[in-house]
Amino acid sequence: MKSSTIHYYFREREKLLELADRIINLASDFGAKYADVRIQRAYSTNIRMVKDHFEFITGGIDQGLGVRVLYNNAWGFSSASSLRQEDVEKAVKNAVEIAKAASFRVKEKVELSHEKTFEDTVYTPVKVPLRDVEMKDKIDLVTNLSEIIREYSSKIVSVTAVYGEAFGDVVIATNDGAKVSVKPSRATVAFLAVAKEGEKITSCAERLGSSGGYEIFEGLNVEGKAREIAERAVNLLKAKPAPSGRFTVIADPELAGVFAHEAVGHACEGDHVITGESILQDKVGQMAGSEHVTIYDDPTYPNGWGSFKYDMEGVLARKRLLIERGILKEFITNREVAAKLNTTSNGGARAESYAFRPIVRMSNTCIAVGDYTFEEMLEGVNRGVYVKGTKGGQVDPAKGTFQFSAVEAYMIEHGKITTPLLDVSLSGLTLETLRNIDAVSKDFAMHVGYCGKEDQTVPTGDGSPSIRIRNAVVGGIA
Amino acid sequence: MIDVLEYTIKRADRMGASQVEVFHSKKTELEVRAEKKEVKIGQLTSDVGVGIKLALKRHGGFSLAFTYTTDFSEKALDEAVEQALKICRVRKPDVDFKSFPEKSSFKVVSDIYDKRISEFRSEETIDLVNNQIEIASADKRVETVRGLTTLSVDEISIMNSSGLSGSYTASHFYTYMYSLAKDGDSQGVGWEDYSSCFFDPDEALEAAEKAANLAVRQLHAKPIEKGQMDLIIHPDALAKLLIYILIQEVRADRVQKLQSPLVGKLNQEIASKILTVINDGRIPKAAGSRPFDDEGVPTTKTSIIERGELKSFLHNTYTANKEENKSTGNALRQALLQVVPKYKMETSIGPTNIVIEPRTSSSDDMTREVKNGIITKDFIGAHTSNPQSGAFSIAPYCAFKIEEGEVKYPIKEAMIGGNMLTLLKNIEIIGNDVKQVLFYDAALIKDATLIASTILVKNVSVSA
Numbered sequence: 001m002k003s004s005t006i007h008y009y010f011r012e013r014e015k016l017l018e019l020a021d022r023i024i025n026l027a028s029d030f031g032a033k034y035a036d037v038r039i040q041r042a043y044s045t046n047i048r049m050v051k052d053h054f055e056f057i058t059g060g061i062d063q064g065l066g067v068r069v070l071y072n073n074a075w076g077f078s079s080a081s082s083l084r085q086e087d088v089e090k091a092v093k094n095a096v097e098i099a100k101a102a103s104f105r106v107k108e109k110v111e112l113s114h115e116k117t118f119e120d121t122v123y124t125p126v127k128v129p130l131r132d133v134e135m136k137d138k139i140d141l142v143t144n145l146s147e148i149i150r151e152y153s154s155k156i157v158s159v160t161a162v163y164g165e166a167f168g169d170v171v172i173a174t175n176d177g178a179k180v181s182v183k184p185s186r187a188t189v190a191f192l193a194v195a196k197e198g199e200k201i202t203s204c205a206e207r208l209g210s211s212g213g214y215e216i217f218e219g220l221n222v223e224g225k226a227r228e229i230a231e232r233a234v235n236l237l238k239a240k241p242a243p244s245g246r247f248t249v250i251a252d253p254e255l256a257g258v259f260a261h262e263a264v265g266h267a268c269e270g271d272h273v274i275t276g277e278s279i280l281q282d283k284v285g286q287m288a289g290s291e292h293v294t295i296y297d298d299p300t301y302p303n304g305w306g307s308f309k310y311d312m313e314g315v316l317a318r319k320r321l322l323i324e325r326g327i328l329k330e331f332i333t334n335r336e337v338a339a340k341l342n343t344t345s346n347g348g349a350r351a352e353s354y355a356f357r358p359i360v361r362m363s364n365t366c367i368a369v370g371d372y373t374f375e376e377m378l379e380g381v382n383r384g385v386y387v388k389g390t391k392g393g394q395v396d397p398a399k400g401t402f403q404f405s406a407v408e409a410y411m412i413e414h415g416k417i418t419t420p421l422l423d424v425s426l427s428g429l430t431l432e433t434l435r436n437i438d439a440v441s442k443d444f445a446m447h448v449g450y451c452g453k454e455d456q457t458v459p460t461g462d463g464s465p466s467i468r469i470r471n472a473v474v475g476g477i478a
Numbered sequence: 479m480i481d482v483l484e485y486t487i488k489r490a491d492r493m494g495a496s497q498v499e500v501f502h503s504k505k506t507e508l509e510v511r512a513e514k515k516e517v518k519i520g521q522l523t524s525d526v527g528v529g530i531k532l533a534l535k536r537h538g539g540f541s542l543a544f545t546y547t548t549d550f551s552e553k554a555l556d557e558a559v560e561q562a563l564k565i566c567r568v569r570k571p572d573v574d575f576k577s578f579p580e581k582s583s584f585k586v587v588s589d590i591y592d593k594r595i596s597e598f599r600s601e602e603t604i605d606l607v608n609n610q611i612e613i614a615s616a617d618k619r620v621e622t623v624r625g626l627t628t629l630s631v632d633e634i635s636i637m638n639s640s641g642l643s644g645s646y647t648a649s650h651f652y653t654y655m656y657s658l659a660k661d662g663d664s665q666g667v668g669w670e671d672y673s674s675c676f677f678d679p680d681e682a683l684e685a686a687e688k689a690a691n692l693a694v695r696q697l698h699a700k701p702i703e704k705g706q707m708d709l710i711i712h713p714d715a716l717a718k719l720l721i722y723i724l725i726q727e728v729r730a731d732r733v734q735k736l737q738s739p740l741v742g743k744l745n746q747e748i749a750s751k752i753l754t755v756i757n758d759g760r761i762p763k764a765a766g767s768r769p770f771d772d773e774g775v776p777t778t779k780t781s782i783i784e785r786g787e788l789k790s791f792l793h794n795t796y797t798a799n800k801e802e803n804k805s806t807g808n809a810l811r812q813a814l815l816q817v818v819p820k821y822k823m824e825t826s827i828g829p830t831n832i833v834i835e836p837r838t839s840s841s842d843d844m845t846r847e848v849k850n851g852i853i854t855k856d857f858i859g860a861h862t863s864n865p866q867s868g869a870f871s872i873a874p875y876c877a878f879k880i881e882e883g884e885v886k887y888p889i890k891e892a893m894i895g896g897n898m899l900t901l902l903k904n905i906e907i908i909g910n911d912v913k914q915v916l917f918y919d920a921a922l923i924k925d926a927t928l929i930a931s932t933i934l935v936k937n938v939s940v941s942a
Contacts, residue, residue, distance in 0.1 A: 050735060056824045057569060059561040061547040061554055064525070077521035081548035091524070098520035101601040102510075105517045105608045136568040158737060194737070194866060201867045244704065244893065244941035275514040276622050277658060355525055355819075392862040396875075398622075398658050399665055401891065403873045405862040425859065425871040427893055455817045455922060475871050475893030475941050 012041055013121075013169050013181055019083065020173035023067055023092055028175050030096040032069035034112060035175045036313055039065045039083070040354040042168030042184075043131065049142045049161045051150070057139065062168075064354040069095045073110045074102035077357040113338035113345050115315050117177035122309045124185040126213035130165045133214045138163055141189065141217065145226045149193045152230035155237060157201075158194040161226075163187070164209075178314025186211045186305070186459070188448065189222055193233040202236035202422070204229050204389070204407055209448045209459075210303045232389075236408055239420035242474065248384035248412070249426060249472040250377055253445035255390050255406055256367055257462030260295050261451065262395040263402040263430040265365040268297070268322045268330075269453075270337030270348065272360075272397050279400035279431060280328055288328040289434030292370055292467075295323040297332055299347060299363035305448035306365075306460040310347065312358035317347025323434075334360050352456040359454055364461035370440025377439045377468045384412040385474050387424055395430075403427035425475045439468040482550050483637040486530055490559045491639065495566075496540060497533035499578045499638040501772065501811075502526075503820040507630040508598045510607045512655075515615055515623045517607055520600055527821035528555075529811075532562040533578070539571030544824045576799045578638040584646075584769040584776055589762035592676040595629045595649035603627060606679050610686035614657050619697065620690050625655035627682060632925070634820070636774045646769050649675055650924065652916055653682040657693035666699070666888065668692025668876055669856070671714075673916035673927065675763045692855065692876055699888040702879055702942050708851030708906075709894065709938040710844050710880070713913040717928040718860035718920040719870065720832065721814070723898040724755075726865035728782055728790075729827040730797035739868045739899060740788060748788045749902035752837060755783040757792060759807055759830035765916050766830035766926040773809040773825045780806040782832075783902075794827050814921045815861060829917070834930035837908040841932045844907050846883040852892070852940065853878050853885060861921070868898035893941045907934040 016039045027035035041063045048055040064081035065088065076099030078091040146161040167185040172178065188209025195202050206229050208220045251259060272278040280288060289295075299317040301307050311317050313335050321329045333341065334349035337360060349358035386409065393404025409424035410417045446463040483500045490498040504526035511518045527548040533540040543565035545558040607627050614623040628650070635645035654671040670688040672681045711719075727738040740748065759777025761767050770776050773795060781789045791797075794809030810828035811820040845853065854877035863870035872894050879886045909931035917923040 053572070054569060057543055057565045058824065059543075059545040059558070059565065060822060061545075061549055061558060062822075063549050066523075074517070075519035077519055077523075079521075079523040079525070081525050081527060082550075087524075094522040098508075098522055098600045098604075102517050102520050102604050105604055108514070108516055134568075135564050139568055158735065201864075203864070203866065244895070271513075275624065277624075355523055357519065357521060391864075392859075394858045394861070396667065396858070399667060399890075401858075401873075403859045403893070405859065405871055423864070423869050423871055423895065425862070425893060425895075427873055427891065429891070452815055452922075457816055473891065473893070473941075475895055 016041065016169055016171040017179065017181060020171045023065065023088065024173055024175040026089065026092045027067060027069050027096060030093065032071055032096050034070040035067065037065060037067045037173050038312060038351060038354050039171045040168065042166055044166040045138065047138060047142050047163040049146050051158055062353065065091060066351065066354040066356065067092050067095045068357050069099050070110060071096060071099035072103035073108065074099045074106045076102065079355045110336060111339035112335040113343065115335060115345055117314060118310065118316060119179045121181045123183050124211050126185050128214040130167050130185060130187060130214055145189060145191055145222060148223055148226045149191060149230040152227060153234045155195045155197055155234050156193055156230055157196040160192040162190045172310065172312060172314045174314050180310045180314050185213055187214065187216055191226055191229055193230045195233040195237055197237045200237055202233055202239065204233040204236065207448050209305050211307060212303055232408060236420060239422040242409060242421035242424040244475050246471050247474050248381050249469045249474065250381065250384065250386045250412065251467050251469065252388040253443065253464045253466055254447045255387050256467040257447055257464035258390045258393055258404060260367045260464055261362060261365045261460065261462045262393045262404060263433065264295050264322060265297060265362045266395050267397040267400065267430060268332055269360045270331040270333040270341065273331050274337055274340045277398040279397065283328045284330065286328055287326050288323055288431060289326045290437050291326045292437050292440045293323055293326050293434055294368035295366065296321045296368065297362050297365045301364040301461065304364045304461045306363040308363065311349040312351045313345065313349040315345045315347040320346045332360055332362060334358065350458050352458055356456045359456065361453065361458055362451060362460050364446065364463060366463035367440065367465060367467065369442050369444050369465045372439045372441045374441050374443065374466055377441055377466060378412060379415045381412045381415060385421065385424065386410045386412050386417055387426060400430040402430055426472060427475060428473045433469055433472060436470040436472065437467050438470055441466040482528060483635060486528065486555055486559065487637060487639060489556060490532055493559055493563060495532040495563065496535040497578055497639045499531040499773065501529045501821060502635040504633040505630060505819060507628060508600060508603060509626055509628045510603050511626045512607050512611050513624045515611050517604055520604055522598060522600065525819045527819060529821040530558055530562055531824065532566055533575060534563065534566035536571045539573040540575045541566040541569045541571050542575060543569065546822050574800045575796060578640055579642055579773055579775050579795045581641040582776055584644050587760050587767045587769050590648040590675045590767050592649045594677045595651060596631050598629060603629060606682055610655055610682055613683055614655060614686040614690040617690060617694050619659040619661050619694055620657050621660045622658040623655065625653065627653040629677065638774065642774045644770055644774055648768055650765050651677045652918060653685055654919060655686045655689040657690040659693040659697055661697045664698045666693045666696030668696055671919055673765050673914055675765060696876060696888045699890040702889045702892055704941045706937050707940055708848045709935045710841065710848065710851065710853035711933050711935060712855045713915050713928060713930045713932060714919065715854050715857045716930055716933060717915040717917055718857045720928060721917050721921045722860050722863045723865050723868055723870060725829050725832060727868065727898065728792055730791040730793045731827050733791050734797060734800060737866050743788050746788055747786045748899060749783055749786045750905035751786040752908055753783055753786055753902060753905055754835040756781055756833045757806065757808065757829055757831065758833055761831050764831045764914060764927050764929065771807045771809045772811045772820065775805045775807045775809060777807040777830060792827050794825055797827065812923050812926065817922050829926045831927045831929055834908065836910050836912050836931045839907050839909050841909055841911055844909060844932065844934045845880055845885060847907065847934065848880045849882060851880045852889065853880055870898065871895045891942065895939055901935055904936045905933055906936045909933065
């Protein structure tokens with residue numbers, strides 16, 4: 001079974017590479033100045049259990065291609081989920097025809113940065129291939145996590161546990177020489193615990209995952225995390241409505257990581273910068289935060305949830321230092337943005353799948369560690385709020401405003417964590433908040449999640465220590 | 479396409495499945511995006527696949543599994559069926575599953591298909607977007623214009639082993655324009671969208687103009703004082719709150735799992751007496767309309783809230799069977815905040831067109847009623863709301879302060895905390911300015927709408 005599987009996939013990849021060649025040649029024949037293509041064949045499994053009931057167990061086979069062309073400064077894109085010859089040709093023709101139609105309307109010149117091109121095959125290191133693990137084992141994993149949470153307390157009234165995996169082949173090729181074949185493999189579990197007491201309902205959630213095979217779960221302490229989530233949800237039942245106003249806030253690594261991603265990362269996406277929709281535009285070399293703040297985006301983070309070696313334009317991706325000790329250093333770029341900024345691309349082009357065009361995205365966005373202990377950070381706070389975890393957030397990179405909700409929060413009084421608080425959200429102006437960070441801790445944690453932009457959802461990592469923000473806007477219901 | 483459906487049903491039957499449902503969807507979409515006052519990219523995408531749901535009779539009930547494939551070769555279809563059977567064999571039977579929906583006759587819904595859209599004229603669409611950009615750029619203070627205009631056609635077919643079979647084609651037109659205005663150090667943002675089953679360039683141009691006007695009016699925003707005040711909510715903002723809270727709370731699956739604050743509240747008064755909310759899957763030209771839902775049950779009109787009283791939850795066949803009720807035709811393959819092709823999703827429960835019955839006030843009438851309040855076009859952060867408790871904490875966006883019956887100035891940085899049920903009870907006025915809001919800007923859902931007017935809610939807690 002195993003040896004035949006490997007043979008089958010090897011043949012698949014060769015076939016996809018040949019097809020990629022045909023497509024970019026065809027696009028060039030039709031008159032495209034630049035063309036890139038992604039062809040994908042992927043297998044996925046998703047399991048979702050709510051309480052003791054499986055909401056779904058789904059398997060999927062995805063295949064398709066996406067071709068993007070540049071013609072006289074205009075972009076055209078087309079995708080098809082069929083790889084039959086006539087559908088492939090139609091897709092290429094559509095992409096070029098749309099670009100031609102648009103070319104009569106565009107005034108601005110589109111240049112692409114010159115990049116070193118690679119012919120390479122990237123295998124995700126896998127010890128236990130996901131397809132060799134029995135469906136029963138995956139179902140048992142989810143069942144076990146769900147049971148751990150349900151059995152923690154009679155106050156737990158609902159649990160959602162999910163498992164997801166995806167693996168397969170992606171081929172990326174450009175008509176200026178890039179030809180990269182990638183064999184991605186990633187898996188994740190996530191769980192949500194809901195606790196209830198009287199009329200009060202609370203919830204707490206966590207997602208764990210990384211690149212690799214089924215072996216990743218050994219290192220992730222999934223059972224311990226499940227227990228912790230149950231405990232946090234139950235503890236939240238004691239929470240009281242939060243006050244509103246300006247406070248000194250200490251944010252845990254998860255929430256601080258989301259802040260780095262939402263408020264800083266999005267404003268550093270080069271496409272927002274060149275369209276004038278980022279508050280950080282024209283600020284390279286200037287102070288964009290306090291000296292405690294160093295933020296980077298790193299697609300090379302080992303086995304990272306948001307990691308990749310080459311981006312979807314075939315460019316070798318590298319770590320980008322966004323803010324160093326408060327000074328804005330660089331943006332996340334693709335080839336078009338890089339050309340506008342007179343630099344080379346740092347490999348920020350990502351696409352959710354073959355069905356989407358590549359756009360500038362983050363990978364693993366992190367705040368660098370500082371030299372405070374958590375206790376030292378607390379000591380300096382007379383009256384404040386400690387916020388942990390996040391239920392999501394939103395940001396306007398143009399105005400530089402952000403808002404997100406914490407999962408858990410506590411009052412800080414005279415350097416001590418006291419009353420638990422309910423439904424706390426944090427909002428404010430990004431630049432002001434960055435300036436008001438006056439302490440960063442030594443501990444670092446990476447959280448995994450998904451980021452949505454222009455209809456596309458890609459896996460991203462958020463890493464951070466705890467951070468302390470003076471004078472932050474806290475919103476509550478009280 | 480019937481070939482693929484028939485082949486799969488036969489194949490599943492031969493391989494041992496007790497029941498099978500095959501859902502085929504094809505979406506062809508032309509999308510033109512504008513960025514930085516230019517046409518940025520045009521794209522024509524075609525996504526087609528089949529979703530296969532199997533039921534395997536075992537001791538104690540049926541085990542269920544779902545797989546999908548975009549590869550229609552016999553080999554791939556066999557692989558998908560085999561994978562589903564593998565899942566069935568290790569999965570505990572679901573005692574509540576009875577069967578896939580029975581065969582029924584479908585009544586045509588009028589005006590959900592526009593032949594002009596299906597021609598996907600890329601030049602015409604690009605020219606339209608270009609004209610939108612020109613209109614939005616008329617005011618020199620408008621620095622950035624971006625947006626998208628989408629023409630799409632959905633071809634849906636379904637077949638199951640109970641003999642049900644049906645298909646339909648629907649088209650959609652959607653346009654969204656965003657403008658950013660600058661004046662000195664001040665920035666203002668505005669947006670507008672429009673959706674219909676029919677191509678409508680005039681509405682698209684009007685949306686562009688409205689977006690730009692709002693951006694300019696948003697210049698020189700001021701902070702506000704915190705306090706209790708009145709809130710006038712535009713349909714776009716209302717769509718955000720409803721899709722993440724109320725609409726989730728009236729899903730029968732959530733109610734049955736006790737994940738809704740509306741558990742046990744049927745026939746009770748849960749909202750202001752002036753509020754009537756209906757789900758209607760058969761409104762002409764509305765983007766949520768279709769002859770049958772995503773498991774083949776005819777769509778209907780369901781009264782959810784009638785003059786403040788909770789009347790019905792939204793059902794699919796599974797939840798209806800569980801309580802010996804009838805499906806309301808709300809089995810949909812939708813996901814919040816994710817653009818996923820339908821064939822990739824199992825059915826859950828979702829809205830088609832949610833209608834809030836309009837009343838007589840204009841939004842100017844409403845403004846005059848307000849001594850101290852906010853009028854908001856949009857909310858940020860509604861997706862972080864808790865549908866289980868109904869609690870939300872959101873920021874008004876593109877909002878203005880109202881004082882003594884007059885719109886005074888654009889506001890910045892405010893937070894609103896509250897609870898859905900309290901908000902529903904505090905609805906004081908419902909307007910007459912009906913807008914069909916696709917739940918696209920709110921939750922990336924492309925086939926469901928809110929058809930509603932501006933509303934006024936009393937006593938909202940605002941923090942600055």
